[in-house]
Structures are given as structure tokens and as C-alpha cells.
Amino acid sequence: MAENIPMLALSSTMTDGTITAWKVAEGDVVKRGTVLCEVETDKAVMDYESPSAGILLKILTAAGSSAKVGDSIAVIGKAGEDASALPAALQSAAPQASAPAVVAAPAAVSAPAVVAAPAAVSAPAAVSVAVSVSALAPEAALPAAQAVSRRQDTSPAAAVNPAGFPRSSPLARALARDAGVDLRALRGSGPLGRVVKRDVEAVISGTAERQAASAGSSGGAAAPRTVRGREGGLVDKIVAASRTRMVVAKRLSDSMREAPHFFLRSAVEMDRLMALRASINAGRDEADRLSLNVFFVKLTASAIVRNPTINAAWKGDSIEFKRSVDIALAVALEDGLVAPVVRDCASKGLADIEREFRTLIAKAKEGRLQSSDYEGATFTISNLGAWGVEEFTAIINPPGSAILALGAVAREPVVRKDAGGAEAVAIRSMLRATLSCDHRVIDGAVGAAFMRDLKGLLEEPALALV
Amino acid sequence: MAIMSYRDALNRALDEEMARDPKVFLMGEEVAEYDGAYKVSKGLLAKYGAKRVIDTPITELGFTGIGVGAAQVGLRPVIEWMTHNFALLALDQVVNNAAKMRYMTGGRFSMPVVFRGPNGPAEYLASQHSQSFASYWAHIPGLKVIAPATPSDAYGLLKSAIRDDDPVVVLESEMLYGTTGEVGNAEFLVPIGKAAVARPGTDLTLVTFSKPLHTCLEAAAALEASGISVEVIDLRSIRPLDMDTVRASVARTNRALVVDEAWPAASVGSHVAWLISRDCFDFLDAPVELVCSEDVPMPYNHALELAAQPSVAKITAAVKRALYQE
Numbered sequence: 001m002a003e004n005i006p007m008l009a010l011s012s013t014m015t016d017g018t019i020t021a022w023k024v025a026e027g028d029v030v031k032r033g034t035v036l037c038e039v040e041t042d043k044a045v046m047d048y049e050s051p052s053a054g055i056l057l058k059i060l061t062a063a064g065s066s067a068k069v070g071d072s073i074a075v076i077g078k079a080g081e082d083a084s085a086l087p088a089a090l091q092s093a094a095p096q097a098s099a100p101a102v103v104a105a106p107a108a109v110s111a112p113a114v115v116a117a118p119a120a121v122s123a124p125a126a127v128s129v130a131v132s133v134s135a136l137a138p139e140a141a142l143p144a145a146q147a148v149s150r151r152q153d154t155s156p157a158a159a160v161n162p163a164g165f166p167r168s169s170p171l172a173r174a175l176a177r178d179a180g181v182d183l184r185a186l187r188g189s190g191p192l193g194r195v196v197k198r199d200v201e202a203v204i205s206g207t208a209e210r211q212a213a214s215a216g217s218s219g220g221a222a223a224p225r226t227v228r229g230r231e232g233g234l235v236d237k238i239v240a241a242s243r244t245r246m247v248v249a250k251r252l253s254d255s256m257r258e259a260p261h262f263f264l265r266s267a268v269e270m271d272r273l274m275a276l277r278a279s280i281n282a283g284r285d286e287a288d289r290l291s292l293n294v295f296f297v298k299l300t301a302s303a304i305v306r307n308p309t310i311n312a313a314w315k316g317d318s319i320e321f322k323r324s325v326d327i328a329l330a331v332a333l334e335d336g337l338v339a340p341v342v343r344d345c346a347s348k349g350l351a352d353i354e355r356e357f358r359t360l361i362a363k364a365k366e367g368r369l370q371s372s373d374y375e376g377a378t379f380t381i382s383n384l385g386a387w388g389v390e391e392f393t394a395i396i397n398p399p400g401s402a403i404l405a406l407g408a409v410a411r412e413p414v415v416r417k418d419a420g421g422a423e424a425v426a427i428r429s430m431l432r433a434t435l436s437c438d439h440r441v442i443d444g445a446v447g448a449a450f451m452r453d454l455k456g457l458l459e460e461p462a463l464a465l466v
Numbered sequence: 467m468a469i470m471s472y473r474d475a476l477n478r479a480l481d482e483e484m485a486r487d488p489k490v491f492l493m494g495e496e497v498a499e500y501d502g503a504y505k506v507s508k509g510l511l512a513k514y515g516a517k518r519v520i521d522t523p524i525t526e527l528g529f530t531g532i533g534v535g536a537a538q539v540g541l542r543p544v545i546e547w548m549t550h551n552f553a554l555l556a557l558d559q560v561v562n563n564a565a566k567m568r569y570m571t572g573g574r575f576s577m578p579v580v581f582r583g584p585n586g587p588a589e590y591l592a593s594q595h596s597q598s599f600a601s602y603w604a605h606i607p608g609l610k611v612i613a614p615a616t617p618s619d620a621y622g623l624l625k626s627a628i629r630d631d632d633p634v635v636v637l638e639s640e641m642l643y644g645t646t647g648e649v650g651n652a653e654f655l656v657p658i659g660k661a662a663v664a665r666p667g668t669d670l671t672l673v674t675f676s677k678p679l680h681t682c683l684e685a686a687a688a689l690e691a692s693g694i695s696v697e698v699i700d701l702r703s704i705r706p707l708d709m710d711t712v713r714a715s716v717a718r719t720n721r722a723l724v725v726d727e728a729w730p731a732a733s734v735g736s737h738v739a740w741l742i743s744r745d746c747f748d749f750l751d752a753p754v755e756l757v758c759s760e761d762v763p764m765p766y767n768h769a770l771e772l773a774a775q776p777s778v779a780k781i782t783a784a785v786k787r788a789l790y791q792e
């Protein structure tokens with residue numbers, strides 16, 4: 001049975017590929033793993049290895065042409081099989097099904113083949129519809145129709161997902177889901193490039209011959225590279241990035257590249273805030289106690305109200321100011337990080353904000369966060385104080401224009417005036433706060449005014465009442 | 467343990483059940499004076515007399531109907547069809563009377579009747595006498611259907627069928643009557659509705675029943691030489707189906723092949739393949755394969771006759787497809 005050879009997603013972001021050269025000619029015998037052609041993706045030029053064995057019956061995408069992921073680039077089958085009889089119904093069903101291709105088919109094709117074709121005909125498939133039609137001389141029409149029905153009988157689910165996911169067995173999908181492996185980064189070893197159990201297991205065990213373009217591979221098959229150390233957890237391996245990781249990587253790269261960052265640092269005396277928190281929590285059950293972060297969120301919101309430019313976003317040729325102060329809190333997960341958002345923090349009380357964050361963080365840890373839970377923050381706070389970090393700078397979390405990086409609160413010697421007005425060394429609980437600003441929206445003085453107000457509120461929280 | 471033929475195992479089961487229960491009687495064409503067309507009833511006329519071992523005219527609808535009526539009033543008839551090809555003439559009695567009587571009487575009548583005879587392709591019999599009707603019976607709610615593939619199961623399942631209060635169709639096999647195997651000396655029953663793991667394995671679950679079991683075991687032995695471990699499950703009963711055993715196996719092997727000597731459309735094999743696809747979806751690493759008879763009337767030419775049926779070569783190829791080794 002002849003098989004269509006589809007363009008595969010050779011990298012996670014690839015939507016189409018250009019064939020730079022064919023390495024085999026029509027009529028050549030190919031084995032599974034034979035390099036069929038070179039494909040230029042958005043990342044690199046890679047070898048395309050044959051997922052099937054047989055005779056290369058037909059090349060559908062000539063060297064120099066490009067094909068969308070899922071479209072057929074060639075047909076492999078047995079000697080003597082008629083490649084042109086391979087039905088259009090086998091092509092991928094891309095969403096933009098085009099009427100002209102459907103209309104064109106019935107005119108020239110005999111009735112049985114028409115019945116099979118329209119359901120799955122799509123714009124990219126139009127090429128092979130034309131091929132089929134031209135080959136369907138009257139005497140050839142019946143075998144072609146039979147090929148359609150036989151093929152559909154044996155392989156009803158053999159469509160490539162137009163989103164670029166490769167074919168995969170249900171077991172492979174279940175294994176990948178459980179292990180957090182991204183199927184799009186894999187090349188399947190099964191028929192038609194189907195990702196099967198052994199492919200996912202190879203990734204999990206770290207012996208994958210992967211061709212993830214993001215790893216910079218030029219397409220050659222890497223030898224198994226696992227050498228497990230006796231001592232500990234260090235292992236040579238390549239692990240496909242999870243969806244979360246991919247999103248984090250893209251968003252932060254974009255932010256760092258596009259937003260001109262500058263940084264403002266302040267040392268904040270925390271004694272009054274710590275005392276205030278202690279007195280509020282003294283009357284509360286353990287489960288209801290307020291975290292230090294919720295005070296930071298609330299007082300930051302108060303400082304933002306006094307400095308509305310902080311709550312704005314760069315829109316290319318305009319600046320969007322927001323009424324609602326939507327503050328995100330960065331939360332580390334096992335694989336990546338998320339920043340769930342509490343909306344309108346300026347008008348909410350400490351207890352409400354605390355409750356909302358607890359719910360969101362619990363959801364984040366279970367992987368159940370909805371996009372509405374983390375999108376659209378106008379400001380973000382990242383607190384690494386729990387790790388003992390003294391101070392750090394953070395990358396702005398778009399579409400916000402600023403992010404506040406908080407270090408640990410520590411007892412330090414500081415210079416203060418005593419009751420008599422003389423300078424003396426005192427011991428205080430100090431915090432280093434660093435604001436990263438997007439200079440397209442926030443100028444130095446605007447950011448500095450915000451930091452002055454924030455420092456004032458953190459040092460004397462009663463001012464928030466004013 | 468005694469080594470016994472499939473034919474003699476059925477004879478022993480009939481003999482023991484007739485001795486045990488005077489309500490059991492045997493009726494069919496040539497079962498008495500001729501000792502049965504395939505000698506399954508050998509010696510029973512001499513032992514139990516003409517009132518309990520009854521030769522009938524060549525009238526399948528008639529004597530099958532007499533069996534249904536006898537069961538309705540409390541006897542336990544065993545109706546022998548010379549082959550299931552002739553049972554087509556009795557289809558109405560089985561489908562519309564035997565299978566539905568308990569249901570239509572609100573449980574007041576039970577139907578303890580057994581219909582038995584050889585089913586499936588044999589050799590040199592041409593298109594009208596060489597075909598499997600397993601799915602005809604398996605399709606009907608109200609029937610139980612068993613398909614023993616070994617002498618031991620033939621003995622134990624036939625005894626269970628005779629003691630069952632519901633109508634049971636027994637699919638025997640002309641090609642199996644002469645095959646031999648161990649049968650326990652002590653009396654035993656094989657429960658209806660329980661599959662057997664005929665050969666344990668780890669790489670693929672092969673589900674089959676009746677005569678093709680032996681072809682499958684032969685293929686599994688051949689595949690072992692190339693390092694492929696096939697688990698062979700003999701369904702033994704095809705209504706009710708023991709899917710628990712099948713599911714547990716597929717969950718371990720992640721691959722399944724069904725082998726059925728019937729045609730592909732609407733067969734027991736295609737039904738089992740669907741059940742596996744549905745129930746084991748997340749465990750499957752490859753599409754469920756089906757090897758069956760070709761979708762043609764049985765050719766008379768012997769080479770074509772063999773080529774039309776499941777073979778070691780076809781089974782081996784399907785196993786390798788499912789393992790992505792083709």
C-alpha cells in the first residue's frame with residue numbers, strides 16, 4: 001500500500017519547511033531511516049529520514065519548494081504501485097478547506113472517487129487532487145476508488161494534525177503526558193512518522209536520538225549519550241522542553257530583547273511592617289495568617305495608585321493606562337514558573353488578596369491554572385527572600401512595565417539619628433527592593449518617585465491609610 | 467491425565483451427562499445407528515437406547531424445534547447439527563424461540579438446550595460447506611456460544627453447556643475432531659465465559675478462538691525464535707466474552723492482534739478488535755490488527771482454500787506490523 005510521506009514538524013515552532021535538496025530519486029529503493037531530503041526549517045537545515053521502506057514512487061514537493069507541516073512531500077510504496085492513485089482524502093485536513101479544490105475534483109473524477117475526496121480535501125491538498133485527476137483515465141478510475149475505500153478501512157485515523165503535532169499512538173500520548181514530554185519535539189519511528197512508545201521512552205531515559213532544532217542539532221542522528229554518573233543526579237541528556245518551559249522562554253526572551261530595562265534599588269527598613277504583621281496575625285488562626293507577600297502586594301498597589309504611570313503598558317505606538325491594579329506574584333513550579341494575578345488589588349483588603357493568592361498558587365501547583373488566572377498583569381512581584389537571596393534584578397513580565405524584585409529581610413547595622421539628633425549605628429530589619437522598569441513607558445524620575453513612595457509605605461505602613 | 471481426541475472428549479462428556487441426568491437426550495441426523503457423522507456419539511445408542519439417542523429425518527428446522535419444545539417442558543436436549551452449514555435451516559427456531567423464550571415469558575420458561583456441531587472452514591468442502599458462522603450466533607442476545615479448541619475444553623465446556631439452563635450453541639470443528647490432548651481423568655467442568663491464556667508472552671496479545679488457536683500457537687513459537695514474545699489468549703466462550711482477561715493482557719503488551727477464521731465484516735474478530743480499541747485506547751501503541759479469512763466464498767482449489775484462511779505467515783506478518791518491525 002503506497003503511503004504519503006508528510007512534511008513533519010522538525011522543530012516545535014515549524015509551520016512549513018523548504019526542501020533544499022532531494023537525496024533520492026523517484027524509483028529508488030529506500031529503507032526506513034534513509035535520508036530522503038534536506039529540509040530547511042525556521043531554525044536549521046535538517047535531514048529528513050524515511051519513516052517507511054519501499055520504492056520512492058513520486059516526489060510531490062520539488063527541491064526549492066516548501067510544504068506546510070502535514071502536507072505530502074512524496075509517496076512511498078511497492079514497485080508497480082500507481083503513486084498518482086493515492087487519494088486526496090489522505091492529505092491532511094487543514095482548516096482552510098478551499099472551495100475551488102472541492103469544486104475542481106468532481107468535474108474530472110468518476111463518481112466513487114468524488115465521494116471519498118471532498119470530506120478531507122483542503123487547500124494544500126489541491127496539488128495532489130490535480131495529480132489524481134490527471135491520472136484518472138476512465139480505465140484507472142475504478143482501482144483508484146478501491147484504493148480510497150481500502151485505505152480508509154485500514155487506517156481511518158491516519159491524519160496529521162494541522163497544528164503540527166506528529167502522528168502518535170495513544171500509548172505514546174499517555175506516556176508523554178505523564179512524563180511532561182512534548183510530542184512536537186519528537187520524530188516518530190513508526191509508520192508515517194508515528195511517535196510510538198519506544199520514542200517517548202527513549203526521551204524519558206535520556207537516550208533519545210532526538211532532532212530538536214532548539215538544541216541546535218543539524219539533523220544528524222546523535223548517538224545515545226547517556227552516561228549515568230555513579231555519584232548523583234548528574235546525567236548527560238537532552239530533555240524536550242515542556243510547553244510551560246517553551247512559553248516562559250519565549251516571553252522572557254521577548255521582554256528582555258524588546259523592553260529597555262533599567263533598575264532602581266532601595267534599602268527598606270522593615271521593623272514597623274514586621275511588627276504590624278505580627279500584631280495582625282496574633283489574633284488570627286494559623287490557617288488565616290497573612291503572609292509577608294500580601295503586605296508587599298497591598299502596599300505596592302497603594303504606591304501604584306500614587307504613581308499611575310507604573311500601571312501602564314507599551315503598545316507600539318501608544319501607551320495603555322489601566323485603572324485596575326492587577327498584581328502578579330511569581331511562583332516557582334517544578335518545571336518553570338507562573339505568575340498568577342490578583343485583580344484590582346488597590347480596592348481589596350489584605351485578607352481577600354491573601355485568600356485569592358492561596359487559591360491561585362494551589363491551582364498552579366496542580367497545573368490547573370487557567371490563562372485568565374495569569375494573563376494581563378500590570379505589575380509583578382518576585383520574592384526570593386525565602387532562599388536567602390540578598391538582592392536581585394528581575395525581567396519584566398509583559399504586558400506589565402515594571403517588576404519588583406525582593407530579597408531577604410535581615411538584621412543589619414544602619415546609621416540612624418538618636419533622640420538627641422546625633423548619628424548612631426542601630427540594628428534594623430532591612431530589605432533590598434529592586435524595581436525593573438520598561439524605559440519606553442517609565443522614565444527614571446517616574447520610577448524613582450514610585451520607589452520613594454513604596455519605601456515610605458513599607459517603612460511606615462500606616463501611611464497607606466492616608 | 468489421559469491423552470484423548472477432541473471427538474472422544476465430547477463423547478465422554480455426553481456419556482457422563484446422560485448417565486448423570488436421565489433428562490439429557492441426544493437427537494440429530496445419523497447420531498444413533500451410524501454413531502454420528504463424525505462419530506462423536508459412538509456407542510451411546512447401545513448404552514442409552516433409542517429413546518435417548520434419536521435419529522431424525524433431514525429436517526433441521528423440525529428437529530431443532532422439537533429440541534426447543536422439549537427444553538421448554540423440562541427435558542435437557544442435545545441437538546446435533548451435522549454441520550453449522552445445515553443449521554442455517556434452523557435459524558428461526560434458535561433465534562426467535564430458543565434465545566427469546568426466557569425473556570418473553572418473564573423468566574417462567576428456561577431453555578436448557580444445547581445445539582452442537584462442527585463450524586468453520588474444513589478442507590475440500592467448497593464454498594457451501596466450509597465457512598464460519600460464529601458471528602451469526604454471537605450476535606443474538608439470549609444465546610450462549612462456546613468454541614472449544616482443545617480436547618480438555620471440549621469435554622469441560624460441553625458438560626457446562628448441558629447443565630446450563632440457557633440455550634448454548636457449541637462451535638466444534640471438523641478439523642479438530644481427530645486432534646489429541648490431555649484430559650483429566652477426574653470429572654471437571656470448564657466454566658462458560660472464561661478465556662484461557664494458552665501461551666504467556668510480553669510483546670503482543672493475540673486473541674483467537676476455535677481451530678485458529680493452533681495456527682496462532684504455531685506462529686507464536688516461530689516468532690519466539692526471532693525474539694518476539696506473543697501472549698495467546700483462547701477466548702473459549704464468545705458469548706459471554708471474557709474481556710477482562712483480554713484487557714489485562716493488552717494493558718501489559720500494548721499491542722493486539724485478533725485472529726478469526728470467519729470473514730472480516732461484522733465478525734466476532736472485528737467486534738473483539740473494536741472492544742480492545744475502545745477499552746484499551748490509552749494502552750495501545752499500534753492499531754489493533756485483524757487476521758481473518760479473505761472476504762470471498764471458500765474456493766474449492768486446495769491451494770486457494772488454504773490461502774483464503776489465516777495462516778502462520780499472515781499472523782507473523784500482522785504481529786510484526788503491530789510491533790513496527792515490518
